[in-house]
Amino acid sequence: MHIEKASPGCGAIVTGIDIRSISDSEFQLIYRAWLEAGVICIRGQELTIEDFLSYGRRFGEIFPHLVKKSRHPNHPELTVMGTNARNADGTVNRPVYTRGHGWHTDGPWDPKGCKATQLFGLEIPSRGGDTLFANMAMAYNSLPNTLKKRIQNLEADYVYGGVSRKSSELLEPEDRNLPPVRHPLIRTHSETGQKTLYFNPTHLLRIVGLSDQEAKDLFQELEQYQIAPGAEYRHKWEVGDLVTWDNRCTLHSATADYPIEERRVHWRCTIASDDAKGVLIS
DSSP, rough: OOOSSSSSSOOOEEESGGGGGGOOHHHHHHHHHHHSSSSEEESSOOOHHHHHHHHHTTTTEEEESSSSBOOOOSTOEEEEETTOOOHHHHBBBBHHHHTBEEEEOSTTTTTOOOOOOEEEEEEESSSOOOOEEEEEEHHHHHSSSHHHHHHTOOEEEEEEGGGGGGTTTGGGGGGTTTEEEEEEEEEEEETTEEEEOOOOOTTTTTTTTOOOOHHHHHHHHHHHHHHHHHEEEEEOOOOEEEEEEEETEEEEEEOSSSSSSSOEEEEEEOOOTOOOOOEEEE
16 A cells, blocks of 8 residues: 655545455554545545445445435435536536535535545546645634634534525425534644634635624635645546545535536545534524
8 A cells, every 4th residue: 555645735645455455454544644634535446335335434424415316316325426417408407517616615514514525436537527625724824813813713604505505406495495504714623633714615604793794805805815825636536536535624626627528427425523513503
């Protein structure tokens, strides 16, 4: 097994290992590298659904994603990403094609929290379709001290799709107006102790205690520091890539730029936090 950094900011690549037969000690090496890098890719895997889910459970409890349309019919914990990206007339089905586009963390709207997300590359287009990642601890460290003090006690409420409920068409009607979940803007990673800027513009509903204009001004200010210099990693997918990222310390975004006549298909699962920080607001 060989582990190397993918970029200075975040990310690590693992080769020379088959996750179907790794020992506990080998997994602990991967897990430690994952905590350090925030994102880890294990290349060259050939997996069944059971293999994929079994590996995910090494990180924690797996639970079904809120979007029911893309759940696997026989494995509700498994989301199949990227199918039906074209409509019957050949036009782009934009909610599917652009799903995951825009900087965000997964699951801030879920009271279970989202420790990690895992994707497995099944069909990869000839160009485009990359996933971008960024280190939120570096974002926090880049904040001026005056700004750190201003936001240290602030909290934000999140719903799926944010204030505009963007992409709510992916949800069933009964799931489109669920109550928000509240998180602090500055979080401390439960395993590494690092402070992170937990700011998710894609799913943001409001910043608690601020007027709409004050929240908008702060939003624009924080966006300047959200992606710190040198904090990014651009993952170029290969078939057989098994990628797991830590939603407690990284942001990510799909690029939504691959040829629509080609397919980009992944298996996905969500790993719940064992120390969920979100508070459901009734």
